[in-house]
Amino acid sequence: MAVNHHELTKQQFGDQAQAYLTSQVHAQGADLVRLAEWLSENPAAAVLDLGCGAGHASFVAAGVVREVTAYDLSEKMLDVVRQAARDRQLSNISTVHGAAEQLPFADGAFDVVISRYSAHHWHDVALALREVKRVLKPGGKFILMDIASPGRPVLDIWLQTIEVLRDPSHVRNYSAAEWLQMTQQSGMTVDKLLTDRLTLEYSSWVERMKTPEVLRAAIRFLQQQTSEEVKQHFLIGEDGSFTSDTIMFQTQA
Numbered sequence: 001m002a003v004n005h006h007e008l009t010k011q012q013f014g015d016q017a018q019a020y021l022t023s024q025v026h027a028q029g030a031d032l033v034r035l036a037e038w039l040s041e042n043p044a045a046a047v048l049d050l051g052c053g054a055g056h057a058s059f060v061a062a063g064v065v066r067e068v069t070a071y072d073l074s075e076k077m078l079d080v081v082r083q084a085a086r087d088r089q090l091s092n093i094s095t096v097h098g099a100a101e102q103l104p105f106a107d108g109a110f111d112v113v114i115s116r117y118s119a120h121h122w123h124d125v126a127l128a129l130r131e132v133k134r135v136l137k138p139g140g141k142f143i144l145m146d147i148a149s150p151g152r153p154v155l156d157i158w159l160q161t162i163e164v165l166r167d168p169s170h171v172r173n174y175s176a177a178e179w180l181q182m183t184q185q186s187g188m189t190v191d192k193l194l195t196d197r198l199t200l201e202y203s204s205w206v207e208r209m210k211t212p213e214v215l216r217a218a219i220r221f222l223q224q225q226t227s228e229e230v231k232q233h234f235l236i237g238e239d240g241s242f243t244s245d246t247i248m249f250q251t252q253a
Contacts, residue, residue, distance in 0.1 A: 030196060031145045031248050032060050035114065038143060038192070038250060039064045045111035048135065050100055050128075051118025055081035055093075057145070061114060062090040069110075070095045071103070100128040108137045116145040120163070120173050129186035136253040142188055144179070148195065148247035150233060151175035158230045159244070162219050167209045176247055188251035195247055202240030 035057060039045065045065040049058040052070040054077060062068045062085070070081045070093055078095040085093040098104050100115075100122045113132045122128050132142050147163075149156045149172070156175070163170040174182070176195065183190055206216050223236050230236070235243040 029198070031116070031246065032056065034194070034248060035116075035143065035145070036060050036064050039112065039114075042111055042141075046109070048105070048110045048113045050113055050115040050132065051121065052081060053077055053116070053118060055084055057114055057116040058093055059084070059088060059090060062093050065112070067092045067094070071098060073097070073099050099123075101131060103131045103135050105135045107134055109135045110140060111137055112141045112143065114143045117147070119144060119146050121169055121171055123171065125174070125182055126185065129182055129188070133187045133253055138253065140253040142183075142251045142253065143249070145248045146246065147173045147198070148245040149173045149175040149178070150245050151177060154227070155230060155233050158222065158226055159234075162222060165215045165219050165222075166206055166211045179247060179249065183249075183251050188253050190249050190251050193247070193249040195245060197243045198246045199243045200241060202237075202242070
């Protein structure tokens with residue numbers, strides 16, 4: 001049976017919701033420390049966590065701002081967020097279900113919109129960014145954290161290929177230049193931008209998405225057969241572990 005992209009994304013992530021809650025890659029990181037610092041500038045803020053996943057960015061935000069709306073395409077992810085928020089006694093988190101490209105919120109509803117490790121699944125990033133701009137108050141902030149494309153074609157095609165082999169709901173990792181262009185076109189201006197590297201341990205990386213064995217074999221084959229330029233950039237290890245580029249930026253609406 002044919003499914004559209006949103007249905008595919010819900011299928012991919014629904015059954016893996018608990019795995020994302022306990023994933024060390026998602027539960028910790030320098031970007032979450034920076035997120036708390038950036039949000040602490042506006043403790044009275046109403047924050048939207050767009051594509052909240054298992055809620056790690058929401059939990060950090062809830063510790064420093066007035067209220068957080070955790071928003072995701074997967075109802076099962078939102079169930080995990082609600083339970084984890086109760087377990088952590090975070091009473092200022094509410095959950096709403098929906099897609100990034102069609103936000104069910106009024107114009108100017110939020111002081112800050114945040115998004116972490118979600119945008120590479122969005123069906124239409126340009127439309128989603130226009131929606132972000134719409135729901136932000138004048139002068140509001142958008143903070144994004146995601147895996148980034150290195151920008152160079154030989155590195156980019158390798159990254160996108162292994163990503164979609166692992167997870168068919170993957171759309172694209174965008175480069176810093178692409179993000180700057182897309183945010184500018186949506187009417188927002190980037191005023192802070194940081195890049196970093198993230199080490200991904202191979203076995204847990206594929207296990208989180210329950211990647212079928214045949215596709216795991218294809219990923220390993222591509223890792224072993226690729227050029228030295230790719231191997232060195234991504235620091236591909238003997239066990240398949242590798243290091244990706246990440247980006248974190250903040251815009252003014």
